[in-house]
Amino acid sequence: MASIWQQALVHMKKAFIKPLFETWIKSTMPLSINDDVIEIGTPKQFVKEWLESRYVPVIKAALKAAANKDFEVVFINMDVEMEELELNPLLEMEPLEETSSISNMVEQNKKTANGEVNKAIEPRADQDVNNTDYLKYLDDIGDIPEAAAALSPAVSVLDKQKPALKVNIQTEKRNSSAITSSLSTPDEFTLNPKYVFSTFVIGNSNRLAHAASLAVSEAPAQVYNPFFIYGGVGLGKTHLMHAIGHRIKENNPNMKVVYISSEKFTNELINSIISGNPESFRQRYRNIDVLLVDDIQFLSKKEHTQEEFFHTFNTLHEANKQIIISSDRPPREIQTLEDRLRSRFEWGLITDIQTPDLETRIAVLRKKAMMESLNVPNEVIVYIASRIENNIRELEGAFIRVIAYASLNNLPIDIDLATEALKDIFPNGRPKQITTELIQDIVAGHFKIKLEDLSAKKRTRNVTYPRQIAMYLCRELTETSLPKIGEIFGGRDHTTVIHAHDKISRERNADAKLSNTIKELIKRIES
Numbered sequence: 001m002a003s004i005w006q007q008a009l010v011h012m013k014k015a016f017i018k019p020l021f022e023t024w025i026k027s028t029m030p031l032s033i034n035d036d037v038i039e040i041g042t043p044k045q046f047v048k049e050w051l052e053s054r055y056v057p058v059i060k061a062a063l064k065a066a067a068n069k070d071f072e073v074v075f076i077n078m079d080v081e082m083e084e085l086e087l088n089p090l091l092e093m094e095p096l097e098e099t100s101s102i103s104n105m106v107e108q109n110k111k112t113a114n115g116e117v118n119k120a121i122e123p124r125a126d127q128d129v130n131n132t133d134y135l136k137y138l139d140d141i142g143d144i145p146e147a148a149a150a151l152s153p154a155v156s157v158l159d160k161q162k163p164a165l166k167v168n169i170q171t172e173k174r175n176s177s178a179i180t181s182s183l184s185t186p187d188e189f190t191l192n193p194k195y196v197f198s199t200f201v202i203g204n205s206n207r208l209a210h211a212a213s214l215a216v217s218e219a220p221a222q223v224y225n226p227f228f229i230y231g232g233v234g235l236g237k238t239h240l241m242h243a244i245g246h247r248i249k250e251n252n253p254n255m256k257v258v259y260i261s262s263e264k265f266t267n268e269l270i271n272s273i274i275s276g277n278p279e280s281f282r283q284r285y286r287n288i289d290v291l292l293v294d295d296i297q298f299l300s301k302k303e304h305t306q307e308e309f310f311h312t313f314n315t316l317h318e319a320n321k322q323i324i325i326s327s328d329r330p331p332r333e334i335q336t337l338e339d340r341l342r343s344r345f346e347w348g349l350i351t352d353i354q355t356p357d358l359e360t361r362i363a364v365l366r367k368k369a370m371m372e373s374l375n376v377p378n379e380v381i382v383y384i385a386s387r388i389e390n391n392i393r394e395l396e397g398a399f400i401r402v403i404a405y406a407s408l409n410n411l412p413i414d415i416d417l418a419t420e421a422l423k424d425i426f427p428n429g430r431p432k433q434i435t436t437e438l439i440q441d442i443v444a445g446h447f448k449i450k451l452e453d454l455s456a457k458k459r460t461r462n463v464t465y466p467r468q469i470a471m472y473l474c475r476e477l478t479e480t481s482l483p484k485i486g487e488i489f490g491g492r493d494h495t496t497v498i499h500a501h502d503k504i505s506r507e508r509n510a511d512a513k514l515s516n517t518i519k520e521l522i523k524r525i526e527s
């Protein structure tokens with residue numbers, strides 16, 4: 001799948017000029033491929049609508065050129081924040097040597113009836129063409145879609161082989177061990193390059209923390225100072241802190257940004273005392289622009305370190321420098337934290353990260369698979385995501401284990417392999433087979449309607465609402481394609497399924513009752 005989309009992107013890159021490509025295509029991601037249907041994720045509804053209304057023929061032509069086969073293209077709005085738009089990692093590949101058939105078509109269309117190149121509508125490669133200009137250009141050449149759809153692929157690359165498993169099996173070590181210490185040379189910026197906003201998945205559990213982190217990083221020391229993030233183990237606090245650090249450094253290359261765990265802070269202080277040079281320690285921390293201190297809870301019971309940190313905090317805060325702190329609990333619950341320090345932490349913004357819901361856990365794993373260019377069946381992703389609820393580090397660990405197992409044994413990733421690879425972690429073994437019939441049965445039972453009502457033509461709310469929920473769950477929990485789901489629910493069009501899925505996803509975010517109902521249904525489906 002990734003390989004077909006990768007080839008198609010190469011063709012599209014040639015067919016579109018850069019600003020257009022960057023705006024509309026680069027932010028999409030391939031989600032699944034089933035028979036003749038390819039599902040493409042878009043970051044926002046307006047991108048989805050724009051692509052649907054303007055570029056389906058060109059995208060189809062690119063897919064045909066890539067796979068020598070006609071695909072139906074379905075766009076799915078994933079509703080991710082614009083700020084965290086993923087730069088499509090598939091775009092890092094080398095372009096094909098061959099001339100794209102689509103760009104040939106574009107060239108063809110630039111010619112006037114007598115074969116002359118129509119310079120008036122030809123955008124120059126070096127020209128700073130904005131989207132409106134380019135859209136006008138596409139309008140001018142008008143017949144690109146039909147022409148592109150009709151083209152016979154000059155380059156037909158269908159990689160039917162299993163994609164090579166290219167896995168970074170290294171376990172993520174965190175905090176101080178994963179990150180070169182910034183302290184020996186505090187102005188040296190050394191944060192984990194993987195912990196950036198674009199790799200952070202936003203869900204209900206972390207939406208506010210993410211938004212506040214963005215605000216802090218865009219205006220350090222101006223909006224929320226200090227900024228305090230708390231939450232359970234492995235939920236992304238360190239990731240967000242590093243993302244803030246990266247963003248500040250990108251925007252302000254001259255700023256001194258220092259990340260430190262509170263354990264390391266303590267050790268450095270002790271060492272400076274032992275070596276009889278506590279002043280050098282103080283100077284280090286009082287001459288920086290942004291201080292990020294991770295896991296501050298470890299300062300509890302360390303009176304002398306708290307005292308030192310208190311002075312560092314005051315010096316930086318008075319000098320209008322940004323301070324960002326993380327902890328596994330809110331300041332008032334950190335035992336034996338001095339009151340004066342606690343009250344300072346409460347000066348600014350305190351935000352929490354909660355445990356992620358199923359969708360977010362699924363999205364984290366999908367993103368990880370995408371970043372590794374791996375085709376991991378939805379069933380496997382749901383299997384892992386539904387079993388590890390409280391810790392994203394553990395979620396990633398289980399996922400990496402499955403991928404490593406497949407890679408080492410040179411086997412495709414499927415549910416049997418995942419069950420085998422994770423048998424020590426999930427001793428209950430192979431998951432129950434989740435089918436659309438099972439989902440329909442449980443949803444109909446829950447809403448006390450007849451099973452056949454789900455596929456009937458009836459459009460009364462007492463039937464349409466459960467039907468939409470059932471469609472949503474089929475989409476989330478099974479591998480079934482959109483057209484197939486439509487067929488199962490009384491021969492409905494795939495766009496009806498998309499609409500149902502979009503609607504329930506949206507309403508679920510705003511409606512706690514619906515969210516609980518869905519959680520309850522998922523529990524029953526999986527048990």
Ligand SMILES: Nc1ncnc2c1ncn2[C@@H]1O[C@H](COP(=O)(O)OP(=O)(O)OP(=O)(O)O)[C@@H](O)[C@H]1O
Binds near residue numbers: 174200232240393
């Ligand atoms: N929302 C997210 N999107 C993508 N990856 C995430 C997300 N949340 C956490 N992770 C990943 O989970 C792993 C653990 O996250 P992190 O180290 O930031 O957790 P933490 O809250 O700091 O944990 P601890 O309490 O142990 O310090 C990291 O690899 C991180 O990239």
